[in-house]
Amino acid sequence: MGKALNKRDFLKLLAALPPSIYFSKPFQRPDLLLQNPDAKNVLIIVFDTLSAKNISLYGYPRETMPNLARIAEKGTVYHNHFAGGNWTVPGTASLLTGTYPWTHRAFNDEYRTILEGRERNNIFHFFDQYYRIGYSHNSNLYPFFDQFAPDLEQIKSRKDLFISNILALHELFPHDNDIAPITWDRMMTEAEKGSTYSLFFAPFYQRYSQKIVDDLRDDFPRGVPRTGEDNYFILEDGMNWLISQAGAFPRPFLGYFHFLPPHRPYNTRREFVNVFSNDYYVDKPRPGLYASNEGKPPNFRYQGAQRQFYDEFILYADAELGRLYDSLEQSGILENTWLIFTSDHGEMCERGVFGHRTPVLYQPVIHIPLVILEPGQTKRQDVFTPTSAVDVLPTLLKITGQEIPGWAEGTVLPPFADTAPDPERSLYALEATNSEAHAVLNPATAMLVKDRYKLTYYFGYGQLKKTGPLFELYDLESDPEELNNVYAASSEISRELRNEMLTKIEEVDKPYRNG
Numbered sequence: 001m002g003k004a005l006n007k008r009d010f011l012k013l014l015a016a017l018p019p020s021i022y023f024s025k026p027f028q029r030p031d032l033l034l035q036n037p038d039a040k041n042v043l044i045i046v047f048d049t050l051s052a053k054n055i056s057l058y059g060y061p062r063e064t065m066p067n068l069a070r071i072a073e074k075g076t077v078y079h080n081h082f083a084g085g086n087w088t089v090p091g092t093a094s095l096l097t098g099t100y101p102w103t104h105r106a107f108n109d110e111y112r113t114i115l116e117g118r119e120r121n122n123i124f125h126f127f128d129q130y131y132r133i134g135y136s137h138n139s140n141l142y143p144f145f146d147q148f149a150p151d152l153e154q155i156k157s158r159k160d161l162f163i164s165n166i167l168a169l170h171e172l173f174p175h176d177n178d179i180a181p182i183t184w185d186r187m188m189t190e191a192e193k194g195s196t197y198s199l200f201f202a203p204f205y206q207r208y209s210q211k212i213v214d215d216l217r218d219d220f221p222r223g224v225p226r227t228g229e230d231n232y233f234i235l236e237d238g239m240n241w242l243i244s245q246a247g248a249f250p251r252p253f254l255g256y257f258h259f260l261p262p263h264r265p266y267n268t269r270r271e272f273v274n275v276f277s278n279d280y281y282v283d284k285p286r287p288g289l290y291a292s293n294e295g296k297p298p299n300f301r302y303q304g305a306q307r308q309f310y311d312e313f314i315l316y317a318d319a320e321l322g323r324l325y326d327s328l329e330q331s332g333i334l335e336n337t338w339l340i341f342t343s344d345h346g347e348m349c350e351r352g353v354f355g356h357r358t359p360v361l362y363q364p365v366i367h368i369p370l371v372i373l374e375p376g377q378t379k380r381q382d383v384f385t386p387t388s389a390v391d392v393l394p395t396l397l398k399i400t401g402q403e404i405p406g407w408a409e410g411t412v413l414p415p416f417a418d419t420a421p422d423p424e425r426s427l428y429a430l431e432a433t434n435s436e437a438h439a440v441l442n443p444a445t446a447m448l449v450k451d452r453y454k455l456t457y458y459f460g461y462g463q464l465k466k467t468g469p470l471f472e473l474y475d476l477e478s479d480p481e482e483l484n485n486v487y488a489a490s491s492e493i494s495r496e497l498r499n500e501m502l503t504k505i506e507e508v509d510k511p512y513r514n515g
Contacts, residue, residue, distance in 0.1 A: 044254075046257070
């Protein structure tokens with residue numbers, strides 16, 4: 001009997017296979033090119049973690065996005081637009097599928113993909129006469145891209161638009177995406193534990209990488225933008241690539257580009273550092289909610305500093321957005337392109353809560369921007385009707401002359417709909433990070449927006465065992481800052497919205513109940 005293969009032999013055997021076996025996208029389909037050259041392109045730009053609460057276009061006192069305000073003068077601005085969830089996975093899945101998190105089920109850390117059987121229910125699938133391309137700085141998007149791969153001509157490698165390092169994994173082994181990470185982990189990760197198969201490469205690589213980052217320190221005094229511990233990038237590289245490629249994509253194209261700023265860490269460019277340090281902006285004090293920090297007392301320390309850093313990082317993102325827009329306009333691409341600008345979710349720097357991975361669904365976390373530029377549009381329109389991320393998919397289908405599927409949970413956005421907005425329409429959002437994807441929701445936070453009211457329902461959290469579920473109700477028209485919880489079990493509006501919410505939760509839980 002022959003000698004059993006060890007791990008090193010197995011890796012060598014894999015390395016001998018032809019690259020085509022594990023070659024990853026991009027690829028192009030010649031049969032698709034120029035099938036309908038008169039159709040309008042669709043370009044979706046997403047800035048991760050961008051709260052409408054902190055955008056000057058929406059009334060924020062700090063001028064954080066002057067370029068977006070300038071761009072919006074030729075677009076349609078949605079003033080009450082809501083994300084489907086409070087972090088990238090549920091928020092982006094709702095945007096790409098036109099369904100709420102309790103339908104697509106991509107909402108927790110263990111299950112970051114669309115429910116099996118719904119993979120083709122995505123925005124790319126309907127644009128099969130388009131050249132379809134996706135990219136994101138955020139690794140959370142790539143499980144979706146993998147699921148939607150049959151509906152994409154090109155998936156731009158995430159690392160391609162990170163800071164170039166000729167010794168990095170994706171540069172040294174561009175076609176060995178299956179086997180290279182294993183060897184890389186042995187060389188690099190295990191070096192941190194005191195052992196490695198490579199005596200010299202790991203420390204050499206770390207010093208070489210650090211030099212590349214150090215060379216950018218003057219431009220980014222607070223640190224070079226990054227995701228994780230050592231995935232460094234600058235937004236300029238992403239924008240430069242998109243500017244250079246937009247005119248070369250086969251027409252028509254559908255592009256989804258999801259850039260990380262202003263996601264923390266808030267490492268803005270030099271010219272924006274401390275721009276807001278002496279503006280004397282004082283935020284209104286807001287009550288902390290016991291459930292918001294999973295039973296921990298709210299932490300108000302450094303709240304003002306964090307908000308300042310976040311706002312200054314938004315300035316950096318806005319500057320690059322303006323540069324992208326100017327280039328697209330000057331090149332004439334916008335004459336034949338729908339441009340959609342939005343975010344996946346917002347960010348909290350108040351009530352003692354920082355970030356967005358939190359059980360609360362206050363406006364800073366869930367109220368996001370949406371601006372749509374129609375080809376040839378020259379005059380701004382403002383829409384104040386509440387809208388949702390799930391509305392983007394049906395709207396894009398409508399404006400490109402396609403049929404809207406019955407499973408879509410969104411509606412066509414005004415002014416593109418054939419009918420007036422329904423004032424009784426209900427919008428939802430969900431935080432269910434600690435719920436199981438294939439079980440009833442528990443624990444979770446669900447939001448219902450109807451007309452001027454917003455109801456938030458907290459249930460299943462450990463700190464609510466003694467008191468039971470918690471409801472908050474805000475009149476967003478008279479109290480947009482959510483300072484006055486008007487929920488009262490005896491009031492008519494409270495009963496109506498509570499019953500509607502409980503009925504909805506019962507409905508979405510039904511397929512996952514035993515028996």
